[in-house]
Amino acid sequence: MAEIIKVGIADWKLCNAPDTITTIGLGSCVGVVIYTLNDSFCGMLHIMLPSSKEIKNNSNRAKFADTGVEDMVAALEKKGMRRASMKAKIAGGAKMFQFSGKSELGTVGDRNVNCVKEKLKEYKIPIVSEDCGADFGRTISFDLSTRMLQVRCAGKPDKQI
Amino acid sequence: MNYQDFTSEKLDVLREIGNIGAGNATTSLSVLLHNDLRMEMPIVKIMSFDEVPEMVGGAETVVAAVLTHFTGDVTGMILFVLELEEAKNLVGSMLHKTFDEGLAHFDDMDKSALKEVGNILMSSYLSSISTLTNLEVHTEPPAICVDMAGSVLDLPLIELGQIGDNALIIDSKFLDKDEPIDGFLMFVSDEESYDHIFKALGIRC
Numbered sequence: 001m002a003e004i005i006k007v008g009i010a011d012w013k014l015c016n017a018p019d020t021i022t023t024i025g026l027g028s029c030v031g032v033v034i035y036t037l038n039d040s041f042c043g044m045l046h047i048m049l050p051s052s053k054e055i056k057n058n059s060n061r062a063k064f065a066d067t068g069v070e071d072m073v074a075a076l077e078k079k080g081m082r083r084a085s086m087k088a089k090i091a092g093g094a095k096m097f098q099f100s101g102k103s104e105l106g107t108v109g110d111r112n113v114n115c116v117k118e119k120l121k122e123y124k125i126p127i128v129s130e131d132c133g134a135d136f137g138r139t140i141s142f143d144l145s146t147r148m149l150q151v152r153c154a155g156k157p158d159k160q161i
Numbered sequence: 162m163n164y165q166d167f168t169s170e171k172l173d174v175l176r177e178i179g180n181i182g183a184g185n186a187t188t189s190l191s192v193l194l195h196n197d198l199r200m201e202m203p204i205v206k207i208m209s210f211d212e213v214p215e216m217v218g219g220a221e222t223v224v225a226a227v228l229t230h231f232t233g234d235v236t237g238m239i240l241f242v243l244e245l246e247e248a249k250n251l252v253g254s255m256l257h258k259t260f261d262e263g264l265a266h267f268d269d270m271d272k273s274a275l276k277e278v279g280n281i282l283m284s285s286y287l288s289s290i291s292t293l294t295n296l297e298v299h300t301e302p303p304a305i306c307v308d309m310a311g312s313v314l315d316l317p318l319i320e321l322g323q324i325g326d327n328a329l330i331i332d333s334k335f336l337d338k339d340e341p342i343d344g345f346l347m348f349v350s351d352e353e354s355y356d357h358i359f360k361a362l363g364i365r366c
Contacts, residue, residue, distance in 0.1 A: 008211045009311070009318065025220035025311015028319055048315065048322045055323050063322055096316055097228050097304035108319055137312020139221060154223050154309050155266075 004141070005044075007031075010063035012045035012072040014079065015144065022141035026092035028109035030116050030132070032069065033142045033149055034076060034125065036085040042144055043072045049108070050115035065115035073123060086125045089149040089161060090116055091140045093132040109133065129161040171355075172205050174362060175331065178293060179203035182286030183333035183346065189281045190335070194254060201334040203346075208330060213314055216332065216345060217244050220311030224248075225267075227279025227305050228316070231287055233297035234357050237350030238317055239286065241279035245307070247342050248275060267307055276305045286346060294361035317349045 002018040009029065015021035017040040023031050026046070035042035045068045049055065052064035061067035077083060093113035113132045120127060131138065131151045139152040151159040167175075183200050191198040214220040225248035227241045243251065249260040252271045255278075267275070280303050291298040306313050329349070335342040 025309040027312030027315035029315045048319050096306045099304045100302050137309040
């Protein structure tokens with residue numbers, strides 16, 4: 001019986017086929033799926049903040065783009081996934097509130113996306129598809145049988161990327 | 162910071178501030194809506210990030226949220242979060258209109274009305290903190306967002322995420338003719354601000 005694995009906020013999990021893996025309600029946060037074309041498992045990460053180096057309280061490594069990607073890639077490699085075959089799909093990083101005043105927080109979505117992309121580039125993991133930015137939330141789920149990432153938004157048709 | 166370290170005395174203070182703030186807010190809102198709004202005693206809760214969206218029925222529940230930043234002696238952000246159906250009822254009774262089932266497409270006027278309700282509630286809340294403590298609190302213009310609870314709430318959680326892994330929620334329930342309005346106020350601040358509040362009220366840290 002296939003199960004649906006839920007990844008919480010500031011967390012990552014691995015998933016074995018035929019299970020699917022999902023994370024709900026990405027706003028400024030970014031969801032990252034790492035998979036290969038051959039392996040029957042993948043990982044999904046839900047980060048909140050760009051760099052662990054900018055923050056004092058950084059004990060939860062899954063909260064950050066840099067350390068989150070590091071840890072999940074390490075776990076995937078430990079399970080036998082080859083770095084050179086890894087591919088990524090990413091979604092999220094929206095700007096949910098449009099403030100009229102100055103607010104650095106409004107840009108956290110963009111910074112999250114950029115930091116994820118930098119880290120993936122450093123690891124030479126190509127981004128196959130992405131659905132980032134704009135002003136709406138996303139729920140994503142990854143199906144290992146099709147290797148497609150489903151993006152669901154409130155009041156909009158579903159997307160497969 | 163760790164809210165778990167807050168003594169019950171400190172939590173009582175926050176609850177009392179919530180009570181006074183929400184009380185003032187309810188009065189303002191009653192006048193605006195021309196009806197008899199009442200409130201329940203607020204509940205102060207400390208919860209992990211994942212639990213917060215559960216307060217409105219889960220991360221995928223569509224909510225309307227009004228968010229304001231504040232600065233001064235006390236800095237942080239405050240949110241008024243309302244379940245979609247409640248938001249429709251509220252806007253409907255303010256602007257004398259009805260909405261279809263499902264996801265409402267709020268126009269600018271509707272959003273503006275909701276923003277104003279949020280603004281009144283949050284300003285009343287913040288001004289009661291300011292009055293009680295004699296501390297300066299300046300509010301910035303609010304912004305509104307209607308979307309999945311998880312995605313709406315991640316901005317305050319991101320703000321909190323820079324200082325810890327828990328959120329302090331001051332859950333103020335409002336009653337409209339004995340019918341509960343499913344909404345809550347969420348107050349997000351940092352350690353220094355809480356120190357200022359507690360010190361101003363003579364509570365040892």
